[in-house]
């Protein structure tokens with residue numbers, strides 16, 4: 001008898017939405033006593049329960065200035081360069097995101113290995129880790145558009161073939177994220193529930209979804225159910241603060257009409273034991289700059305050097 005592997009997280013296959021159970025741990029057991037413990041018990045418990053954790057002021061003012069300059073230089077160098085990694089804002093054409101920054105820029109390549117973030121990812125995911133995806137979301141002043149509600153894992157599972165919920169996003173704030181300029185919003189506890197979405201994924205969906213996601217967005221009734229249950233939390237913080245959130249935490253952010261950019265760099269750490277398989281259904285794999293498949297190797301901690 002041929003055992004077809006049953007998809008534990010089906011989505012975009014039916015004309016109906018559903019909330020399914022999560023089958024994976026949130027905080028994984030440590031692989032060895034030798035593994036560096038970066039979180040205290042309260043932080044681990046909070047991440048397990050809420051699906052996100054804020055760490056204010058993890059990077060100091062000099063480091064933030066150094067990273068901010070690197071971010072601005074990337075935008076100058078890459079704008080109008082016709083690079084596929086650069087996603088423009090619908091309408092204004094301003095830079096919305098630059099993907100793959102950890103492979104395109106040495107400073108961000110070093111930043112992903114800084115123990116203050118890498119060791120948190122290794123601890124939560126209970127293994128060696130690598131970068132599945134990185135991006136700078138610039139969310140410029142006046143014209144920064146929203147990121148509608150979604151679970152990243154719903155996309156990474158269906159479009160990238162990510163097997164299990166054993167990944168997390170690390171958002172490092174490079175400008176102040178205030179209540180006004182479109183901070184990340186999360187629904188605490190939503191990561192415990194998998195929202196299976198309606199609709200079918202068009203070919204090369206990423207060409208649209210990275211500008212404005214329309215497929216793989218949760219049904220409004222289910223979104224209201226999760227929000228009524230867990231509330232909505234705005235992750236505001238000063239530049240240099242860090243937000244870790246589970247791959248399945250429902251999140252989004254409003255547009256930015258203030259004069260003040262809300263620019264964050266995002267690193268997606270994936271367990272080395274959770275590498276991508278073939279995408280669901282008959283989809284072609286997304287490009288390497290959105291979903292890493294080549295040259296996968298465990299990251300080793302190395303402090304960021306700004307001298």
Ligand code: 6CS
Nearest residue numbers: 147150152155209210213
């Ligand atoms: O498709 C993706 O992988 C990207 N889309 C969103 C809205 N968040 C995760 C990721 O950057």
Ligand code: FE
Nearest residue numbers: 150151152251
């Ligand atoms: Fe996202």
